[in-house]
Amino acid sequence: MEPTLKFFSGFAPNDLWYMGEAALRTLWISVLSISLGTVLGTLFGWMLYEGRRAAALTLAPVLDVFRSVPLIIQLVLFYNFAPIVGLNLDPFASGTVILTVYTAALVANVARGGIEAVGAPMRRAGRSLGLSYWQDLRHVVLPIGGRAVFPSWVGVALGVMKDSALVSVLGYVELLKASQILITRTQEPFLILALAGAFYFALSYPVSRYATYLENRWAQ
């Protein structure tokens, strides 16, 4: 009998490993982008707060663009147009750059809100003790304002982790891209998408739980 040529093969236990590795890539690009984006966004938030008019005229509109334009458009535009200016970035690097800037644009407003939440009287109390501007920012504003906006920041971080799925359009094999590849091979979209969802949940849920734990501890 002639051997049949098989285009499709069912879901195998090995494929779970494949998805697990992809989930780690999702985690890696998310952690990297959220960390860098948070640092950059905090800096932007501080500039928005301190720069007032100047920042409102220059920085704020730029951040608005990154917040408003759909992430998938930003990714495709950046990935395809960066080489024109001599930047030959692979999908991972392109994705990281855009996710970082996108995170920063979202975190900027959160950070500004955090600084505002501390309020002038508290800062005067700090300064009256002899704390310099930077010491006050580090030891009074950061811990107090940071806690005030921590839930918003967690929301941004979890959102960005899910949005990192869009980097798949550049060909970076993270969780969603890996799922698409497996679906093509196995023709079992329901099972594989459910598994991918479970992986995303497994990544998000501990973060969300830990955040709740921290909030409760601070509330005491």
Add this chain to the structure above:
Amino acid sequence: MISIRDLHKYFGALHVLKGIDLDVQKGEVLSVIGASGSGKSTLLYCINGLEAIQDGTVTVDGTDVHAKGTDINTLRQKLGMVFQQWNSFPHLTALENVALAPRIVKGKPKAEARDIAAKQLQHVGLGEKLDVYPSALSGGQQQRLAIARALAMEPEYMLFDEATSALDPELVGEVLDTMRLLADEGMTMICVTHEMGFARDVSDRVAFFHQGVMEEIGPPAQIFGDARSEHTRKFLANVR
């Protein structure tokens, strides 16, 4: 000595302090009284440089507070300040609240800063509350915490900005007692206050402010018994 000469302060077009001249000697307790909006609190903010001034000078032990070259952060270590709102740092325990500035500003080792803090908390009667967070303290306790926090920097002057105004009436006494204690220990104090009893009993001099002008200054007996200014008499008649 704190020396104020022809001090003018504006908030936009609003002329808040209109040419204040005032000397406060070491060891003196000065109470500043007057209606809300008379510029009393602003005077304190101008003394430790939390507010910029538009004209005149403020010098503390010969250092011009508002001069360009002045290291204001170092100067402020001499000038403890207690606010109407106590502004305890909510993320730190009572002990950490008080130890923060000695550690960060003066660079004291952690253990030494905590010793200083414990001593100052004992001083204001909060020796039992070292590891308690501010949210678990009453308003009066938080205000005493704020006093301890200022004292931990070993200031030579203490500025009190209506330290009891935001407190429930039954909590005012404990804060005034702490302020009395400091006065008895010889601390130089400028107290913006609505507590006329405190002003009369504890201060060496009382200044009355009216619409940005220091209308009158003198010993409590004179201000409360024989005020020269019509505004002072009217104000005192209303608050009694």
